[in-house]
Amino acid sequence: MMGFRRLRLGALLAFVPALISAQNATANVTAASTLFLEETETQFSVNVANNSDDVNIFFTSPAYSWVGVGFGEKMEDSLMLIMYPNAHGDNVTISPRIGSKQSEPSFSSSISIDILPGTTINDSMLILNARCRNCRNFLDPKSSAQPMIYAFGPGNRLVSDSPSANLKRHIAYGHFTMDMVTATGLGGVPAKSNAMYGVSIAGEMTRDHDRANHAHAIVGCLALFVLWPLNVIFAGFFKNIKVHVIVSVVMVGFLVVSYTLGGVVSGEYIRSKAFNTPHQILAFVSLFPLLLTAILPLPSLVRILPRLRTLHTPLVSATFLFLVLTGGLGLHLSNQARPIILAYTAISIAVFLFNTLLQSCIRRRGSAYARAHNRQRLEEEEGEDDKVVMLGTMAESRTDSVASLRTPAGYGGVPYGNGYGSAEFGAHGQEQQQQRSPSRTNGLYGGGTMPGPQYMLNMHPGVPVQVNRM
Structure with a gap:
């Protein structure tokens, strides 16, 4: 009987160390709240250390142009952690930025982030282990629904060692809440996980366009x-x-x-x-x-x-x-x-x-247009020249007609109507030039091209002509 009791006591003593070890292992599990987006295999986990002011972060996502998570309901005045590949494409650059209203967030040198071992790019996945020294100013450790936002950059890859590298507008973004009470515990970097824990998604991912x-x-x-x-x-x-x-x-x-x-x-x-x-x-x-x-x-x-x-x-x-x-x-x-x-x-x-x-x-x-305009101008100028020539000719004709009326003409200086000769022929039958006028002056007719009655009388001296009837 005594031997049996000793055997049971020994077995119990052997089990106690294993039980203590299991309890310690359970106590050493890092408290964290985890966001996991199955569509992009993005994980963002936060641990709020209860023995310091540190906030420990595990962040992994495909190597897009950039990917970021922010502590706040909207971009304005929120702390955003932007992650993208470094200049060589073999490690991660983390950029703490302060968001502004509807514009690119600006780099903040006052936010201190320590890059911890395990940070790398593995199989086109960005993996970040980090400790933020003064991130608690942007979150409420006692909140069970801390407002959070996330965003993804465009597909073309950004590679830079600068934490203030230029960012292109995001192509997708979303909102969620994170339980900071669940995330509070012994300080440490959270472990990799593909399960959502202490997080509630607020709506679906929104596609954005830089219209x-x-x-x-x-x-x-x-x-x-x-x-x-x-x-x-x-x-x-x-x-x-x-x-x-x-x-x-x-x-x-x-x-x-x-x-x-x-x-x-x-x-x-x-x-x-x-x-x-x-x-x-x-x-x-x-x-x-x-x-x-x-x-x-x-x-x-x-x-x-x-x-x-x-x-x-x-x-x-x-x-x-x-x-x-x-x-x-x-x-x-x-x-x-x-x-x-x-x-x-x-x-x-x-x-x-x-x-x-x-x-x-x-x-x-x-x-x-220039050719057509010049052609029209030349035609107008030619038309004006023709008008000038015609008016000049008419003026000369009037002047000559008036001069012919003022100069007596006839046979040997004898006026028309003397019965001896025509004004068109002189004493010797020679042709003389006469300027005619269509007007009647000094009782004479036929100043134009048609002959007058006195001319007809002289042409036919044997035919009586009654001038008074004309």
Whole structure:
């Protein structure tokens, strides 16, 4: 009996260490609340240390352009942890930023984050183990529903060692709440998990679109690469100058819309808020030749300074060149992919060569409107010359007629109606020139081309003529 009791006591003593070890293991499990998005295999876990002011973080996600999580209900004034690959693409860059209203969050150097062992890029997955020294100022450790947000950058990859690298607008975002009471416990980095714990998703993931930026680029390209060459064609080959004016107004309207959208987009990013980037500076410079191109053909200015008309075509080419360079710098500013930049460059060169060749051809042969205008002007001048010649001839005819009436004419100085001769023939039958007038002067008829009655009497001296009946 005593042996049996000793055996049971020994077994119990052997079990106690195992029980204590299991209890210690359970106590050593790191408290955490975990967000897991199955669609992207993104995990974000938080541990609030109860023995320090530290907040421990485990963050993993596919290597998108960037991925971020924020402590707050909205971006404005919330702490955001942005993660993206480093410059070599073999490790992670973590960037603590403070969000602002509807714009890119700015890097905050006051937030201290320690990168812990285990941080790496493995199988195209960003893995971050980190400790934030002063993140508790942006969360409520006693809240069971701490508001949180998350966001994903676009597909083109961002690689940088700088925590203040330029970010492109997110393509998707969402909201959730996190139980910080559940996350509070012994400090430590949470473990990897694919289960949601202490987290409630607030709605579905929202797809985002950068419509203003896209519209800014598309409207500008339509003005440069579609309307601009069409306007050159209309100016050179259409006789109606109103078509060229209308297309010019439409094209300027497109550029105004593009400039306005560019101003809206500039306010969304840190790098462009001050309007001091090369893209923006050259855009403002391009306004000067564009304005001159629009006002130089005005008739009031041309009448004052006719030579201003010759500056129109060079200013058109200079404005196009400035605007194309502005667009290229805009693509660089927005971190567009290389194929897009190459395609833009090729189209710009092709359209510039087309415009240059077409303008050279128009300059050599003249525009259709100029040719038609000159032809009409010449016809009007010829018509005026014909009128002047006709009026001059009529005036000379009147002068000669008056002179003929004032000079007596007849046979040997004898007036008409003497019965001896005609005014057309002299004493020797020689032909004499006579100027006639259709008017009746001094009782004489037949001053014009038709002979008068006295002339008929002289032609037929044997025939009685009753002059009083005429």
